[in-house]
Amino acid sequence: MSDRAQPSASEPVRNIVLVGPTGNGKSSTGNSLIGKEVFILETVECKTCKAKTLDGQIINVIDTPGMFLL
Numbered sequence: 001m002s003d004r005a006q007p008s009a010s011e012p013v014r015n016i017v018l019v020g021p022t023g024n025g026k027s028s029t030g031n032s033l034i035g036k037e038v039f040i041l042e043t044v045e046c047k048t049c050k051a052k053t054l055d056g057q058i059i060n061v062i063d064t065p066g067m068f069l070l
Contacts, residue, residue: 013050015060022066030063039063 016033018026027039030049038049039061048062 011058013058013060015062017062017064019064019067021068024066026066027063030061033059033061 016030018030020026022042027041027043030039031037034049034051039047043063043065046062046064048060050058050060052058
């Protein structure tokens with residue numbers, strides 16, 4: 001399945017929202033979960049990427065801007 005394919009109604013989708021202070025690795029973690037560089041560092045707005053895991057689960061990874069001061 002491609003990153004852009006829509007799941008059927010019977011396929012559960014897991015949402016993973018990355019939240020935390022600026023510079024704590026949210027974008028890097030999201031890139032690791034997806035398996036490719038899709039999130040840029042120093043995100044200024046939320047970005048979502050859909051992927052299928054090795055065991056067939058569909059996930060949405062949502063990268064957010066830094067929310068707190070260090």
